[in-house]
Amino acid sequence: MSTAALLRSPAGILFILVGVLGISVNDVLIKLLSGGYPLHQVVLTRSLIGLVFILFMVRIEGGWSILKTRQPILHAMRGLLVVFSNMTYFVALAVLPLADATALFFVAPLFITALSIPILGEKVGPLRIAAVTAGFAGVVIMQRPWADSGTLQADRLVMLLPVLSAFAYALMQIMTRKLGASTKASALAVYIQIIFILVSLGFFAVAGDGRFAEGSSDPSVQFLLRAWIWPDPGDLWLLLGLGAVTAVAGYCLSQAYRLTDAATVAPFEYVGLPLSVLWGWLFWSELPSSEVWIGIALIMGSGLFVFLREKQKARRVARAGVKRRF
Template identity: 40%
Template structure:
């Protein structure tokens, strides 16, 4: 009984962390979309990561002590950080060209990827009902993508690619989370982002390849420039939001089942719709909402099937 109560407590804490982390990241998305017409993506990530590092170190100090940062699994941390760097970069390139709610809706493929990959990568059992929900969810994502194909062509593929990278990173986070704290993972994420975005700046930050008109390519290849005071403060806001988001999501995936935690990333949609309407006068179309509806139905189905259960008999798993 005590073990069951402790498991439920951890699940609830994990879910709460997921919701807080999602709000933080949608706030960051709002800022990045707002300044995407002025600075390249890797410069924003570089400044954001540089500013976020002190915050993550403070959190690590109070949670476990800085001594825990010395770990034999540095390679695993850097691998996860690199995959997350690809996930967030492709997502940022997507939101530069897409309405915010559409980009978030397509990124909802991430929990579906997590569910589909949880079996082969983590050994978690995924039965017929959840497989059906995954397929239903992917149909919804395809509907949303079709809604965007008419006006922005290949840009709708960027959040989908981001979702795949993100799913792989979060499953890897659950694997290393058995021995590593959330703050340790957050520190190494920011460190990896800082190093890789700095490398990108050295390679393409001079603007030599910026002769493109598409918003996503321009956002990637634009030359670095010194930010204004206002934009620097916005990037600082990104750093704070990223710190809170990375910590909370890492904690959420450590404390809750991977599939269950992933479902609460869907709470990003109402925030994305709100920010898009208030700041960019954008509202999702009916087909986008219909596609998202299918994804949410799939997500709720998976969440219900993922409630903690006592060792089910073989053949009775969903």
């Protein structure tokens, strides 16, 4: 490994840890606000505030010229994937315990491995395939297909939303690695926030008066489609904090994957799992059920195994390359 790569690895790990902490705090704030505001209002406010912070980073990283791109369609597709991933996850978060939603979302690394076969043409060995299978088994256990729907905390469709969110996130990360080679982290974050703003304004134009939520008592539907209201003074601070945290998290995650290979930094994303359990216990007195603990163990264990195998494989390839050179 080159000296530059050795220096980038600690920086990438630091960025990923700060980013994961930011995402975890973001989830807490979203859940706290989900009972009184529509999702598109929260997202719009968050993105507008976050954009101010990110534009400041743009100035530091090179000025407005770094926002120019020759791949606008790919950036738009990446932004839409992030929006879809966030929306589906947050709708579920309004109903599910924080630890449950977070654990289900953490199948994203397994999706990345599975998708690398058809999209990137990578070869995945039997051990990694077995690990991916074990991780998805954890998802099934958390879904409790044997249980009566009346005993579940939420509708089964809502429980699948974090998994759908993880799938979109996995597609986005595959695109990030390609775009990050020629785009600054702050520019990547700006494009995403602009997409969030445009989509939120679209929701406001179509459903901002709350007519589509009338007659529904489902918390997820209410969170997605209720009418806009002027925030309470106390909630304005939550929204301001949400915007700042989003800006920092988005920048740090993009920077982590730009500076360091995914196999090195991605395992550190699992810090988000114990954080979600901690926040759920502190704010809502929630602790995971036995099925959720089993699911967390399977998803986390299989994800870490996949990353370690990918790192081992990269080292073997590097050593083989050195032998061929000499």
